[in-house]
Amino acid sequence: PSGPDPRAYDLHALRDRVLPEREGRVDDSIPQLEDADPDLCAIALALPDGEVRSSAQGDAPFSLQSAVKPFLFALALLDTDGEALDRVGIEPTGEAFDAIKLESGTGRPPNPMVNAGALLTASLVDGSDAEARADRIARGLAAFAGRDLEVDEDIAHNEHLLGDRNHALAHLMRAEGSMSVGADEAVAVYARSCATLVDAETLAVMGATLAGAGVNPRTGERAVPARVARDVVSVMATCGVYDGSGRWMRAVGIPAKSSVSGAIVLAARGALGAAVVSPPLDAQGTSVRGRIVSERLSEDLGLHSFAER
Ligand code: GLN
Incomplete structure (x- = not known):
């Protein structure tokens, strides 16, 4: 990090600046997402000392949706002692999040940040049945x-x-032999994890835990080993924004995960975790306001991974 102090950064002004943006469409895959307030907009930062700063609506609830995927991957790596890396690919697809496509040859899901991969990682966590895994x-x-x-x-x-x-x-x-639990059970567990409620402040802390090598900055407790956090953030960097991942890395330069609720979780290594939520989405399923906010934060706080220093 080389920019100004995030403690002094005006998140309220940033929110006010992005609110007039009218582009994007709210997801309509289920009624609860369709009913989301298109003007919801919240930004939160979680710093390494555990301080959390947020704009207005920093405590407004929303479902994690695909923002859960990095954490499902983390838990699968943890519970399988890394064997999850043999069960799911880690290459970007250049395709939509729900593309019906597996890795050719292996039948594995292409990566843990698309739906196929998250259905699989959710099935790899410890637990003898759906309820135990949930x-x-x-x-x-x-x-x-x-x-x-x-x-x-x-x-x-x-x-x-x-x-x-x-x-x-x-x-x-199942047909390819890459998933060992029942198909309906896999969908149930994954759907439940997507339906987990957070707010921007909480999601920023989750991002900060990844950015802080697996240690939660608020509780001081280790959620996952440093190596797991590193693996997860690496794959967020390459695959976290689906077919927009390349564009995202160039413009924002911070590993992140987008989701259909309009949430984005960001993990800037050693610097901070951040979360933005605003429901209207672009064609890749990324929050329009979330992208603008992320670009601004990256620029203003000097968080781009490949910025000239
Ligand atoms: N629950 C959503 C789904 O599986 C999550 C997708 C997303 O956020 N991109 O369709």
Whole structure:
């Protein structure tokens, strides 16, 4: 980090500046997401000493959706002692998040940041059945967040019910022999994890835990080993924004994960974790305001990984 002190940065002014932006469309895959307030906009930073700073609406709840994927990958790496890396690829796809496509030759999902990969990583965490794995994921997410998180049962139910492409992906992985749990069970566990409720402040802490080599800056507790955090952030950098990952890395330069709720979690190594949420999405499923805010934060706080120093 080489920019100004994030403690003095005016997040309220940044939010005011981005609010008039009208581009983007709110996701309509389930009613609960379709009903999201298009003018919700929150920004939060979590610093290495545990201080959390946020704009207005920093405590407004939203579901994690795909922002859960880095953490599912982390828990799968932890629980399988790294064997998850043999079960899921780590190459970017250049395709949409829900593309019905597996790695050719191996039948593995292409990477843990697309739906196929997250369905698989969610199936690799410890637990003998769906309920046990969902509990394990809830405990794991709580370690990243520094507090217990609620699941929105209606969202979990609808995503399980209406996630036809996720069911298709799970069945395809079953057919290819890359998924060992039942397809319906895999979708149920993944849908539940997507339905986990956070706010921008909490998601920033989760990002800061990844940025801080696996130690939660608020609780001081280690959520995952440093090597796991490194692996996760590396794959966020290459695959976290789907078919927008290259453009993101050039413009923002901070490993991040986007999601259909309009949330983005960012992990700037050693510097901070950040979260932005605003529901209208661009064609790659990235929050339009979230992208603008992320570019500004990167520029103003000197967070681009490859910036001239
Ligand atoms: N729950 C969503 C799905 O599986 C998550 C997708 C996303 O956020 N990109 O369709």
